[in-house]
Amino acid sequence: MLARVASQLYWFSRYLRRAENTARLVGVGSLLQLDLPRTVRFTWRPMIANVGAEELFLGVHPEPDEAHVLDFLLLDARNPSSLRSSVAQAREILRSIRDALPQEVWEAVNDLHLYLDADGPRVMPRRYRLDFIGRITDGCLKVSGLLQANVSRDIGFQFLRLGTAIEQADMTTRIIDAGASGLVQPRHGDDREPYQNMQWMAVLRALAAYQMYRRHVRQRVSAAHALRFLLHDTEFPRSVQFCLSRLQRILPAMPPRPPVERALLRVTGLVRQADPALLAAGDPSPFMDEAQVYLGRLHEAIAEGYFAG
Template sequence: MLSRVADNLYWFSRYVRRAENMARLIDVNGQIQLDLPRGAHIAWRPLVNTLGAGAQFERLHGGETPHEADVVRFLLVEPDNPVALRNVVSHARETLRTVRETLPQDCWVAINDLHLYIESNPERAGSRRHRPEFLGRIVDGCMHVSALLTANVSRDTGYQFLRLGTAIEQADMTSRIIDTAAAGLIQARSDDDAEAFQAMQWMGVLRSLAAYQMYRRHLRQKVSVELALEFLLKNREFPRSVLFCLSRIQGILPQMPPRRQVEQVFRGAMGLVFDANPTRLAVVGPGSFVDRLQQELAALHGAVHESYFQA
């Protein structure tokens, strides 16, 4: 397989999974806001930093306290934000355009329909009334593409690059969504409300990852910081947990051309997650750990790029 084709398949799957997770995160944040009592509010600004767009947001909006509409528009449809959801879907479409012959035609139709929907309805992103429908349409479109890739693509080397991109992207997005909770999205009215709002915040994190029902099924306990971290970092059965994604990568690598650099970096990421102590992270906060995990995942991506795509 040409390295250019492998690179595009890898990035196409990453863009699709990134768009889905961004839509889920913003949608759940809006739903939490509706459930908050008077006097409490959502801090939307941490979402910008979590998704790696802080500098660009400051350039466009300055140092003033941003309104919800400013942040949501910036993250969803701002043309000058390279990581806006609108641009992520556009990148997915353009990436697939160059390798259309390698994937079923239905994949192109689905991603093109999603792109055209976003381009035709950008005003819905800024409207509280229409935003849930807008984001739900994006999640459904991304899941449709993912289903087509799973059901209709031959299990050859190209498919392994699709799976690899999905696994790395999901592990990264799971860590970033955990980081939003560490940043403190819900601003409590008083210290007396802090514990209740903390539980609500971590329920929101689980819902952002479509994990709340599976959390209750596996653990059968109320949501706590420690148990949520345990589930999202180390659960071996839930497909969006970090350990599940890394275990999937562990199964993919033997089916690809061997690259020692990739295997070495992968072992570092796996070791970090294995050694994680959710009880301690719940006390000190998961922020520093998440930073280290994102560095390991970035190093893994760099090793994949250097080993497979620069040849």
């Protein structure tokens, strides 16, 4: 396979999963807003830091109010990681490799693109937002299902899987980071733990993980239990450990690249050694940032090993 096509397949799956999880990230805040009493202060600004775009955002919007944050995360074409930008990038890549993937994939991605252009600005108010998020996540999952069901298990499919796994691992850490950040600011210190647990419930629900959490963990939602499930569970497809284990299963089917294997071993070791109880007792955000750095190095090794030259 040409390195150019391999890179495009890898990035197509990354952009698709990034679009889905950006919608899920906004879902964390939207679900919390529905559950919180009016007396509790809620702020959207930490989500901009979660996606690593605070400097860009403040250069465009001096005041981080709800409308500006949501527009920046979902619809602003100036944000290269926005939902709209991710769908547009996926569509543009697919336009150039349409022969490599089924026609139904193009139609589904194009439907998402047209929906965002036509209805995106109209569904930003709170009363329509969760329906909008559901429409986007369902559309992305439809594309994922088409890829899973209708694409031959050749080397191109392995690059699709590679992009999906690394992007999901990265975005799960970012959504966890959103749950750990100061979205909710109670007036009294005694209220912090109940509201913190509500944040973690919103994280689980946004990742479609709440029912599986209840089935396997069988504990009330808490920071430590949620972190253990989302970081270390070996059976839930959105957990970081599951994604890394998937990468370990993919690499033997691809041309050997020792730097990629070493980078994967480093990030896997970092995640396995994390203590969820210790992270929950403090601030999990520095660990999530470190995990994202290690995943970034893994991506660099993949790009150098498979796409360079």
